[in-house]
Amino acid sequence: MTTRAVAIGVGHYLPERIVPNSEFEKTLDTTDEWIRTRSGIERRHIAAEGETTSQMAIAAARAALKDAGLTADDIDAVVLATSTPDHTFPSVATMVQAGLGMTRGFAFDVQAVCAGFVFALANANALIISGQARRVLVIGAETFSRIMDWTDRSTCVLFGDGAGALVLEAQEGKGTPDDRGILATDLNSDGRYKDMLYVDGGVSTTQTSGYLRMQGNALFRQAVEKLTETAESALHKAGLEDSDVDWIVPHQANIRIIAGTAKKMGIPMDQVVLTVQDHGNTSAASIPLALSVGKDRGQIKQGDLLVTEAIGGGLAWGSVVIRW
Template sequence: MTIQSKARITAIGSYVPDQILSNADLEKMVDTTDEWIIQRTGMRERRIAGPEQFVSDLSIKAVEALIHDYKAAVDDVDLILVATSTADYGFPSVASRVQKHFGIPSCGAMDLGAACAGFTYGLHMANGLISSGLHKKVLVIGGETLSKITDYTDRSSCILFGDGASAMLVEYDVSNPSFITSDIGTAGEGGQHLYRAGLSASMDGVALNNNGFLVQNGREVYKWAVRSVPAGVERLLHQAKMGIDELNWFVPHSANLRMIESISDRLQLPMEQTLTSVEYCGNTSAASIPLALQNGLREGKLKQGDKVILYGFGGGLTYAGLLIQWGAPDLI
């Protein structure tokens, strides 16, 4: 969908915990090998939150990095949106904990539940709320502590997930907006392929594993993603009347490097134009896309004015893609 955007991304900050979980570490925990993990996922390391470190802690650190790197102010933020599947509490929200820490007055705060598409949904909402005139400055955060809901006896899933957080400022700017077009949707019939059980013990008549851990049918999610994401990217380009050769960067959710390679191959897009965070952070769900953008900035790849497609996809099954023009200044 295309609207006249009045919102620009002005700053970004990220944080990952100090503790590293390497493939060698996983070899000692389950029946796996470094070679097998790299071959199947492209992952080498993940960052793991400490026992008393939660999403609100990671999110606060990410905002502090944003403030430091861009000399940004957050005291005039009028809405905080936090995308997460691993909130500290059922309530209060992570967003309200961030608001408390920074003492931001007259600020709304809420969490978004869109799993791995959460961050792009958050940016989509920020753009809409600012462009409509309801808000002027929105802090969008994607944060996860997936290690706390990972079954480390399950060799098929424990190799995948890590922890981290990123924050972005989105501000009113009618002369230089970041948002070009969007593509969002849901295939709710696939919800049972990726879930964490809650109050209900069944979904669509199917009994759920209610042990508190994340459960994933990797094969089904993979098939859905490599079919759905390229189609969504093509819709974004069609809406913008752009060719893929006009795109500077593709930033999909960093679920699995092999999945990303398949998606890029279908798009006939070189992997050299793809930004990821999967190799050294693992799958960080709502945090993976902004962590990949942060990597691109630190490596001197992502530049102000670049045309970028961000594409989140995951539990729901749901997806949200954005074609943007990167608005934040280059890191010095």
């Protein structure tokens, strides 16, 4: 028998304020058509004044726990992916732990920007298969609106805020690709590409958070190749092929990147869970948001084989193969 980390609950939270592309036409030299044709984004959610990453993460966590039929007392660990924490420290994960009333176990943050949730899933999987935790709450939460330069039309129109959460539980499988749960992970990074996506500030440099800066065209060229390679690498580790995939649940950054990756894998777009049009790029929150929305829509069903893949600043990229 083989221990698998099985998804038993999923949930999400989105701020109330919805900002359509047309709102940017009032302050920037851009149009709804320009944003849609280049990114696929039509609208995004923006956190209210005073609304924080931890608050959104707590709301998503509660939704996932409800979906799983569990309480905070049933959770052994919280692994949270974010690049926009409430404070330099403590971790957002410990703030979620407190907010849920969880007084046992442990909690920590993972920082891999847009690839953060994939890295968090891989860490949670390792905790479960090593026996350090039986149930892990894995969260992606971001308030990227707080690090936007609202005069930079090439970046500020692309991002949004939100949170998603997944509950993983240790269950016994047969050790075959037919098992439910995480079947394989693949993680990568290359710090030589730092300047393609970064924030121009930090504690040890400017003592401020800074603003997001991106070389969009250069990043696009890296993304499709690296995302395809990592997805196929994870499938190979799991003993599976592209044709076995029921759904790609990608990082929701750009419709052209998503479509390019699906095409290279030979998977039709009607097998891709898409939320980028409604949420924009929510960084580490985008994959759990898409998982939750995909389940709510009736797209993702128990037994389906999913591939999640993401690339973000670092550069950091990776994928997870999971049977729902």
